[in-house]
Amino acid sequence: MLNTSILKNVDEIKSPRAAYGETLVELGKKDNNIVVLDADLSCSTQTCMFHKAFPDRFFNVGIAEQDLMTTAAGLAIAGKTPFVSTFAMFATARCLDQIRNSICYQKLNVKIVATHGGITVGEDGASHQALEDVSFMRSLPDMTVIVPADYNEVKEAVRFAITVDGPVYIRVPRTNLKTIFDENAYKITPNKAVKILDGADVTIVTNGETLIESLGAAKMLQNDGIKAELLHIPVLKPFLAVGDLIESVKKTKKVVTIENHSIIGGVGSLVCETLCENYPAPVLRIGTNDEFGQSGEQRILMEHYGLTKEKLYTKIKKFLEK
Secondary structure, eight states: OBOTTTBOOSOOEEOHHHHHHHHHHHHHHHOTTEEEEESSOHHHHTTHHHHHHOGGGEEEOOSOHHHHHHHHHHHHHTTOEEEEESBHHHHHTTTHHHIIIIIITTTOOOEEEEESBSGGGGGGOTTTOBSSHHHHHHTSTTOEEEOOOSHHHHHHHHHHHHHSSSOEEEEEOSSOEEOOBOTTTOOOOTTSOEEEEOOSSEEEEEOTTHHHHHHHHHHHHHTTTOOEEEEEOOEEESOOOHHHHHHHHHHHOOEEEEEEEESSSSHHHHHHHHHHHHOOOOEEEEEEOSOOOOOSOHHHHHHHTTOSHHHHHHHHHHHHTO
């Protein structure tokens, strides 16, 4: 059964990056301590909206991402609330030392909102496709990690980040996505998994832009009489929805994780770690398999890496037939 209480019943495609820019302006009107930093990609990250509204509180550090993070750390020490943005590949891998030692070690109130996560960066290829960013950020002490799934959830994630006293990492895709959540009903609740579908035959766990593909695959499985329980987990760290995950797996006995990320360190790893300690069960991890991305059109790459609803349906069916 579909959880219609929080889902939006319209066929609407919107930009998660635009949601970020719009919410920055919304929050900036309420709090003069909010400042925004970018590394020469403000049109792509949509922080340009904040720049236009509050030019005195916007800082473009240029193509110097490590300086971006240390500057944000300094502003946080001075009492500001910095939102820092660039592509996910540059925000994490290039700046891991600065995030670890300058931000997380001091538990500074810096919000890193990185766009262009996953293989759907497309034609820019492997050098720009962050497939390890969630893994990096999950491993850092005191870092909160959020992977929203659509326009409305990005807005909710940015608002939620303000309530967290400490560093936050939010991963935003490049792709324009179908709107899933009702902006008037949906709220991020870290201690609860978001149950999209109720089922009894397999638990599917996902987040980010693969949620819509996972929902499509689950509906295809329904046509075969397979009732999948679909759990969306936007807050990966701290992972407080352990009870909901275990409750679901006790019912279904089998788990599939789906993510636009390496199967190492992301949703797949989180679920395996949790179940190993609490309720061991067979798990199929679907994502990129310890490999780099490549250049190509977004949809073709999703098909190549097995992340479209059709490919997911086939993989899940094969897993359940074992």
